[in-house]
Amino acid sequence: MKRLCITRKLFLLAFIVFFSPPPVSATNAELTLAIADSTCSTIKQVGKIFSRQTNIKLNYICQSSGLLVKGIIEEAILPDYFLSANKKWMNIVVEAGYVDSAAVTTNWGNQLVVTSFPSKTGDLQLQGLADLLTPSVEKVLIGDPEIAPYGAYAKQALVNADMWEKIQPKLKISPKISLSIRSLKKLSLTTPCIVAFLYKTNISDKMQIHFAVPQNLYPRINYFSAPLIRSVQKTEMALFLDFIRGDKASSIFESAGFVVNLPAQSHH
Numbered sequence: 001m002k003r004l005c006i007t008r009k010l011f012l013l014a015f016i017v018f019f020s021p022p023p024v025s026a027t028n029a030e031l032t033l034a035i036a037d038s039t040c041s042t043i044k045q046v047g048k049i050f051s052r053q054t055n056i057k058l059n060y061i062c063q064s065s066g067l068l069v070k071g072i073i074e075e076a077i078l079p080d081y082f083l084s085a086n087k088k089w090m091n092i093v094v095e096a097g098y099v100d101s102a103a104v105t106t107n108w109g110n111q112l113v114v115t116s117f118p119s120k121t122g123d124l125q126l127q128g129l130a131d132l133l134t135p136s137v138e139k140v141l142i143g144d145p146e147i148a149p150y151g152a153y154a155k156q157a158l159v160n161a162d163m164w165e166k167i168q169p170k171l172k173i174s175p176k177i178s179l180s181i182r183s184l185k186k187l188s189l190t191t192p193c194i195v196a197f198l199y200k201t202n203i204s205d206k207m208q209i210h211f212a213v214p215q216n217l218y219p220r221i222n223y224f225s226a227p228l229i230r231s232v233q234k235t236e237m238a239l240f241l242d243f244i245r246g247d248k249a250s251s252i253f254e255s256a257g258f259v260v261n262l263p264a265q266s267h268h
Contacts, residue, residue, distance in 0.1 A: 029236045030057040034068045034079035037176040038110070038150060038199045039223065042256045043083070046249045053243075056236050064176040065089040066147025072098055072228070080231035081240065083223060085110075085149035090224035103226040107245055109259030110221040111200040111212055112153050117188045118208040124193060126210035129161050129217075132170070132195065139187065140170045141180050141196035149221075150177055154197035157217035177202055201257040222261070 035043050040062035047058040061068065061077055065084040069092050071077035082099065084090040093099045114132070116124060124136060132140055143151025151173070158164040172187075174180040177198060184196045195210065199221070203209055225244075227237045243249060250260045 028055075028057070029233055030059060031081060031231075031233055031236055031240055032059040032061065032077075032079045033081045033083070034061045034063075034072065034077060035081075035083040036065050036068070036085035036149070036223065037062050037178055038085055038202055039083060039108075040178070042201070042253055042258070045256075046244060046252050049248065050240060050243045054236075054239055056239065058240075062176075062178070064143065064148040066144075066149075067175070069093055070147075078230075079228060080233055080237055081225065081227050083225040085221070085223055086152065086219075087222070087224055088152075089149070090226070093228075098228055098230070099226045100229055104224055105226065105245070106222045106224055106261055107250075108223045108253050109261060110223070110257075111215075111259075112150070112157065112197060112218060112221065113200050113203065113209045113212050114195050115184075115198050115203055115207050115209050116195045117185060117206060124195075124210075126195065128211055129158070129163060129213070133163065133166055137170065137193050137195060138191050139172055139194040140167060141172050141174060141184055141187075141194065143177060143180060143197070144173050144175050148174070148176055150180075150197065150199055153218045153221060154213070156219070157197075157213050160217040203257075 033043065040060065044060060050056070051058055061079060065086060066089055068082065069089045072079065072082065072093055073096055082090070082093060090099070090104055094101045094104065114126065126132070126137070131137065142154040145151040145155040155164060158167060172183065174183055180196050180198060181202060184194060187194050197213070200209070227241065231237055254260045
């Protein structure tokens with residue numbers, strides 16, 4: 001009888017081991033994401049749900065697209081996935097052999113706006129780009145056009161509006177969008193008439209959008225993303241790509257104000 005009980009316990013143990021459904025990720029796998037700073041908050045929201053469902057840890061490197069590319073090419077960072085805020089920087093890593101062009105997709109878009117903190121600027125009323133040249137505006141914050149796509153888009157809009165040279169004395173440059181927002185908030189305390197060029201998705205409830213930059217003055221803003229060829233976490237990456245392009249992630253991006261491009265567009 002005792003032997004029968006032991007045999008039955010061993011059978012039950014074997015059944016649990018061999019027939020229980022495995023977790024999505026049986027190992028302590030990790031993925032490192034190099035993502036454009038303007039998407040950092042939203043990607044982290046999506047990533048939190050993904051990690052909870054799959055047991056895959058996500059590490060985030062949030063910087064301007066240009067700095068991320070510099071880190072990838074110099075191998076100062078070793079990400080599994082790259083998300084660029086424009087096509088230029090994605091093309092560079094494709095041409096350098098770090099990303100397969102067939103794997104690049106465009107899932108989200110954005111819009112450029114001029115914004116300020118209304119409690120600091122008082123009755124500052126702006127209707128369009130030309131108003132930035134008036135005495136009512138003392139400082140204009142933009143991203144560094146050499147490394148930050150949101151700065152490159154702003155520069156292109158100002159060049160096409162024939163304002164780039166005229167607005168130079170008012171410009172203050174930031175390397176990434178989170179620093180632009182921080183500077184805008186801090187400088188608003190001492191410089192009440194200060195505004196910034198930012199993406200629409202980075203505007204908080206405490207900020208005021210004065211106007212959207214006319215779309216005919218700069219290229220349509222699209223984000224380009226792809227896994228890196230050298231990533232060894234192929235299974236985990238496939239799960240992440242399916243999730244990031246799925247309905248749940250798309251809903252989160254849409255709620256954050258991004259333009260969601262569905263179905264996912266592939267750029268060969």
